[in-house]
Amino acid sequence: MSTPSTRAAEGRTASGQVTMAAALGQALRHSLEDDPNVVIFGEDVGPLGGVFRVTDGLARDFGDQRVWDSPLAEAGIVGTAIGMAMNGMRPVIEMQFDAFSYPAFEQITSHLAKQRNRTRGAVRLPIVVRVPYAGGIGGVEHHSDSSEVYWAHTPGLTVMTPSNPADAYSMLREAIALDDPVMFLEPKSRYWTKADLDLPVQAAPSNRAAVVREGTDVTLLAYGPTVATAIEAADLGADEGLSVEVVDLRSLSPFDDETIGASVRKTNRAAVIHEAHQFCGYGAEVAARVTEREFFSLAAPILRITGFDVPYPSPKLERYYLPTAERVLAALDTWEW
Amino acid sequence: MSHDVVPPRPGTATLPTEQPIRFIEPNGELAPGDAHGGFALPPIADLVDMHRRMSVARRFDTQVTALTRQGRLATYPSALGQEAAEIAASRALLPGDWLFPTYRDTIALLDRGVNAESILSFFRGDWHMAFDPYEHAVAPQSTPLATQALHAVGFATAATRRGEDTVCLAMLGDGASSEGDAHEAFNFASVWNAPVVFLIQNNQYAISTPTRRQFAARTLADRAVGYGMPGHYVDGNDAAAMLAVLRDAVAHARAGGGPTLVEAYTYRIESHTNSDDPTRYREDDERRSWQERDPIARLEKFLEAREAFGDEDRLRVQEESEHLAASTRDAMNATPELDPLEIFDHVYSAERTSLLEQRAFLEAELASAEPAIGSGGAR
Numbered sequence: 001m002s003t004p005s006t007r008a009a010e011g012r013t014a015s016g017q018v019t020m021a022a023a024l025g026q027a028l029r030h031s032l033e034d035d036p037n038v039v040i041f042g043e044d045v046g047p048l049g050g051v052f053r054v055t056d057g058l059a060r061d062f063g064d065q066r067v068w069d070s071p072l073a074e075a076g077i078v079g080t081a082i083g084m085a086m087n088g089m090r091p092v093i094e095m096q097f098d099a100f101s102y103p104a105f106e107q108i109t110s111h112l113a114k115q116r117n118r119t120r121g122a123v124r125l126p127i128v129v130r131v132p133y134a135g136g137i138g139g140v141e142h143h144s145d146s147s148e149v150y151w152a153h154t155p156g157l158t159v160m161t162p163s164n165p166a167d168a169y170s171m172l173r174e175a176i177a178l179d180d181p182v183m184f185l186e187p188k189s190r191y192w193t194k195a196d197l198d199l200p201v202q203a204a205p206s207n208r209a210a211v212v213r214e215g216t217d218v219t220l221l222a223y224g225p226t227v228a229t230a231i232e233a234a235d236l237g238a239d240e241g242l243s244v245e246v247v248d249l250r251s252l253s254p255f256d257d258e259t260i261g262a263s264v265r266k267t268n269r270a271a272v273i274h275e276a277h278q279f280c281g282y283g284a285e286v287a288a289r290v291t292e293r294e295f296f297s298l299a300a301p302i303l304r305i306t307g308f309d310v311p312y313p314s315p316k317l318e319r320y321y322l323p324t325a326e327r328v329l330a331a332l333d334t335w336e337w
Numbered sequence: 338m339s340h341d342v343v344p345p346r347p348g349t350a351t352l353p354t355e356q357p358i359r360f361i362e363p364n365g366e367l368a369p370g371d372a373h374g375g376f377a378l379p380p381i382a383d384l385v386d387m388h389r390r391m392s393v394a395r396r397f398d399t400q401v402t403a404l405t406r407q408g409r410l411a412t413y414p415s416a417l418g419q420e421a422a423e424i425a426a427s428r429a430l431l432p433g434d435w436l437f438p439t440y441r442d443t444i445a446l447l448d449r450g451v452n453a454e455s456i457l458s459f460f461r462g463d464w465h466m467a468f469d470p471y472e473h474a475v476a477p478q479s480t481p482l483a484t485q486a487l488h489a490v491g492f493a494t495a496a497t498r499r500g501e502d503t504v505c506l507a508m509l510g511d512g513a514s515s516e517g518d519a520h521e522a523f524n525f526a527s528v529w530n531a532p533v534v535f536l537i538q539n540n541q542y543a544i545s546t547p548t549r550r551q552f553a554a555r556t557l558a559d560r561a562v563g564y565g566m567p568g569h570y571v572d573g574n575d576a577a578a579m580l581a582v583l584r585d586a587v588a589h590a591r592a593g594g595g596p597t598l599v600e601a602y603t604y605r606i607e608s609h610t611n612s613d614d615p616t617r618y619r620e621d622d623e624r625r626s627w628q629e630r631d632p633i634a635r636l637e638k639f640l641e642a643r644e645a646f647g648d649e650d651r652l653r654v655q656e657e658s659e660h661l662a663a664s665t666r667d668a669m670n671a672t673p674e675l676d677p678l679e680i681f682d683h684v685y686s687a688e689r690t691s692l693l694e695q696r697a698f699l700e701a702e703l704a705s706a707e708p709a710i711g712s713g714g715a716r
Contacts, residue, residue, distance in 0.1 A: 039498075065498055071528055076487055076521035083491020086476070088499065103517070110481050111488070118465035118477055121683040155684055179686040254689050 017194035023165040027172035042094030074104035098133040099142035113156030136189030138315040146276030151183040159252040161185040163227035165195040170203035187225035209256040215245035218269040223249040226273040232325035271303040278306040300335040353558040353570040360577035365638025376581040391420035394444035396658035411462040415607035421632035422601035425579035437489040437507040454668040482513035486522035512543025532590035540605040545618035561598035573601030574632040
């Protein structure tokens with residue numbers, strides 16, 4: 001299918017760089033072109049192109065039978081997507097904002113995640129739920145939650161979160177091609193992150209973590225929005241003579257024990273960074289898994305640098321809540337080296 | 338600011354009838370024409386067929402309730418008294434159409450041709466669902482309320498977009514009609530003009546909560562007009578009325594007319610499941626008054642008066658019923674060997690290391706001389 005070859009349609013900015021939002025849009029465009037069963041719907045994903053413009057131009061180029069605005073109802077969006085997928089379609093749906101997905105919690109956890117299992121494999125649900133998530137954009141209440149643990153805790157769901165434009169493109173393409181439901185978490189503070197890219201691009205498989213920066217003293221485990229924080233901490237640490245390895249988890253479920261274990265065995269120290277609250281957070285799972293498997297190579301307890309155990313703060317206060325590179329380094333200083 | 342007058346849109350509907358649509362009175366006589374709601378009486382042959390299927394379904398239902406009391410099944414939500422609505426739902430659909438049932442709609446599944454044992458293995462506790470939905474065009478029975486109504490809307494929408502004329506019929510109860518998903522399903526279906534029929538079986542109680550504590554509208558069918566679709570208020574114990582209205586709604590959907598909401602005004606004779614005590618929330622008199630409106634006895638009288646049903650037919654129906662009851666007893670009295678390792682299957686399409694590890698753990702435990710395995714989940 002030919003599409004308008006404007007710069008915007010190619011996902012490139014005037015400077016020749018691709019933003020994460022544009023890379024995601026291109027992944028959607030290419031998936032729509034490749035498979036007539038792929039459909040996109042949700043609130044405002046049509047002519048507006050989504051509130052973050054990820055679906056920009058898709059309704060215009062593919063028509064309202066492929067890309068359309070749904071009524072404003074998240075359970076309805078997920079529930080109807082389940083029925084469509086049962087009847088051969090591959091819906092890619094949007095939750096608009098993380099906390100807006102909670103009305104759909106039952107459809108996601110009781111049906112989307114379980115239908116394959118309860119029908120002994122007869123019903124496949126190749127559905128991607130795109131969730132712009134996490135904070136840092138000055139959003140008001142309900143617009144900045146990190147909802148990853150709800151989904152990662154649910155058997156039957158695959159949970160991915162890219163941290164850069166290449167991964168965003170490649171992982172979303174993979175998610176759409178997968179025969180299982182995927183919670184695809186897009187770190188909205190990184191939508192405008194740019195990279196020099198020629199799309200399409202094939203990144204590492206989405207179920208593998210990636211060592212995005214090599215180091216020998218400590219492993220920082222991060223995902224989505226905090227990968228950039230970890231890299232910043234590595235830069236600052238290098239100034240102080242600390243060699244920091246940064247691992248981007250990429251896939252929250254499944255968990256890549258292998259890549260993470262290898263890094264921890266090399267550095268003997270690990271810290272997890274995420275925006276979500278600490279208590280029962282994803283970092284607890286990471287720390288427990290790594291401790292169970294790599295205890296004897298650990299020289300220090302695994303640290304968690306996370307958001308506080310409070311409701312996500314208002315925009316003027318969120319900077320006090322979000323983990324920063326300085327907080328990461330301060331946490332590492334609590335260890336005896 | 339004054340509101341503009343909204344022009345009528347396709348699918349905009351008027352309110353349902355004041356009285357439930359009815360063809361056959363509780364005494365078996367033909368109801369007066371103004372009670373028919375403008376619908377035509379279905380052919381007698383179809384009503385004879387309805388009668389046979391309803392009778393067989395009732396015998397099945399009482400058999401399963403008995404087996405549940407004997408402890409062969411973990412639970413069973415009976416549809417005794419609701420056979421007219423249940424079987425009409427199944428009969429109104431063509432073979433390629435899809436049924437989206439709840440946990441109470443077992444006899445509708447049975448009538449759709451799903452094997453009794455594979456339906457009941459859910460209630461026996463062997464596996465959540467043991468039939469292939471695609472084989473019978475029947476979705477898994479939904480326990481969360483009203484969620485499957487949205488699946489029906491999505492399925493039907495996909496069918497339309499693929500150029501297929503499939504109609505989906507979603508079954509809900511009066512309690513489910515209070516759930517947000519019911520509202521979302523009605524609204525999505527109407528906005529998308531989806532070929533869907535919503536059948537609400539108002540059986541007067543959501544477990545123990547009576548309808549007066551469930552909704553304040555005159556009828557549940559009244560809600561249809563607010564969604565821009567036709568709504569029909571039907572005597573749910575009249576098989577002829579249920580069949581006529583549901584068939585019409587299915588045809589309306591297939592012709593591109595969009596969704597219809599049908600309320601079957603009926604009554605659950607049995608308890609919600611074997612685990613509740615209906616004497617705590619309803620009077621025996623009430624139950625008796627509904628037994629006098631029994632859907633099978635009523636239809637039988639109607640057909641007898643037209644010489645469409647006699648002793649020979651009665652014997653034939655009894656024979657078929659007892660045959661099914663016996664095979665159901667045999668199947669439920671057997672104790673199938675379950676493979677515990679199957680719990681790890683069908684979670685994801687691809688193998689997942691963490692599950693393979695847990696599977697190996699259970700496998701080793703099963704192979705060991707003294708397995709550290711408990712007596713199983715609570716029953």
